[in-house]
Amino acid sequence: GQQLNQSPQSMFIQEGEDVSMNCTSSSIFNTWLWYKQDPGEGPVLLIALYKAGELTSNGRLTAQFGITRKDSFLNISASIPSDVGIYFCAGPTPHIAQGGSEKLVFGKGTKLTVNP
Amino acid sequence: EAQVTQNPRYLITVTGKKLTVTCSQNMNHEYMSWYRQDPGLGLRQIYYSMNVEVTDKGDVPEGYKVSRKEKRNFPLILESPSPNQTSLYFCASSTGTGLTGELFFGEGSRLTVL
Numbered sequence: 001g002q003q004l005n006q007s008p009q010s011m012f013i014q015e016g017e018d019v020s021m022n023c024t025s026s027s028i029f030n031t032w033l034w035y036k037q038d039p040g041e042g043p044v045l046l047i048a049l050y051k052a053g054e055l056t057s058n059g060r061l062t063a064q065f066g067i068t069r070k071d072s073f074l075n076i077s078a079s080i081p082s083d084v085g086i087y088f089c090a091g092p093t094p095h096i097a098q099g100g101s102e103k104l105v106f107g108k109g110t111k112l113t114v115n116p
Numbered sequence: 117e118a119q120v121t122q123n124p125r126y127l128i129t130v131t132g133k134k135l136t137v138t139c140s141q142n143m144n145h146e147y148m149s150w151y152r153q154d155p156g157l158g159l160r161q162i163y164y165s166m167n168v169e170v171t172d173k174g175d176v177p178e179g180y181k182v183s184r185k186e187k188r189n190f191p192l193i194l195e196s197p198s199p200n201q202t203s204l205y206f207c208a209s210s211t212g213t214g215l216t217g218e219l220f221f222g223e224g225s226r227l228t229v230l
Contacts (some may be wrong), residue, residue: 031216042120042206042221043159050216088159092215103174104215106151108158 003088004078014115019076021110024087032072033090034063037109043088047074079114086111118143122207122222129197130230137192137225139207147214148190149174149183152203153224159206165190166213197229 005024013019023032031050035043046059049065049072056063061077076083086109093103120141129135141148149164151174165184174176179201181193190209194201204226208219 033216033218033221040224042208042223043219044221045218048218102210103161103164104149104160104219108156 004091004107005106006087006089006110008110009108010044010111010113012113012115015079015081017079019079019083019112020073021075021087021112022071022073023107024071025091026070027093028069029072029091030069031091032063032065033104034061034072034074035088035106037086037088039085043086046087061112076112079112081114081116084112084114118133118220120207120209120220120222122205122225124225127227128228130228131198132196135197135227136192137194137205137207139190139192139222141190141207141209141220142188143209143211144187145209145211145220146187147210147212148184149208149210149214149219150190150192151206151208152176153206154203162173162192162205164214184210194227196202197227198210199229201227202229203227 033048034046036046037043047056047063052069053067054065058076064073088109089107123138146167150162151159153159160176161181163182165171204224206224207222210219
């Protein structure tokens with residue numbers, strides 16, 4: 001099936017630093033979703049992107065839908081300890097295969113650790 | 117409060133002993149889905165349901181069953197659990213097809229099969 005490649009797999013940063021992570025695919029996506037999973041919790045949607053080139057912010061978070069539609073970036077500015085968690089990108093598989101159906105796929109996640 | 121509720125949150129069982137993980141949502145969502153999360157593998161879809169009495173396999177359905185008799189409930193059934201089903205399980209729901217809108221996740225059910 002279609003794959004989303006997230007990098008880096010993990011990050012260890014100091015409080016106050018900016019963070020950047022990305023998600024790439026060999027196929028075109030029409031929607032990019034970014035989720036965050038706090039330790040011991042289920043993932044929660046942070047940002048949804050629906051248009052190539054779109055740049056959307058949510059507080060200190062900014063995400064961009066790549067112009068090629070094959071990638072997306074998530075940036076966190078001035079990190080704080082509560083930014084700790086796993087960040088997932090996700091998107092619907094791009095085309096309905098013959099006899100198949102679209103499915104939502106997730107990247108493997110970027111685990112963020114913030115040292116106070 | 118809008119929520120997805122899973123039970124049990126933690127379970128230790130033995131190989132072959134049938135178990136059911138319940139999932140209930142109070143948002144009148146059409147779409148519901150089960151995922152398992154394993155280290156290094158991210159979230160993998162087990163089964164999903166587009167509406168009552170409509171279910172379909174995800175990427176890793178082997179060893180699992182589901183049913184959708186009511187809109188709010190989507191139980192995950194392990195008829196004969198095996199150790200490779202030790203994992204963290206999440207139920208999620210969404211309006212519409214669940215492909216482009218927000219997925220609401222439960223808090224997770226950590227299952228250990230000995």
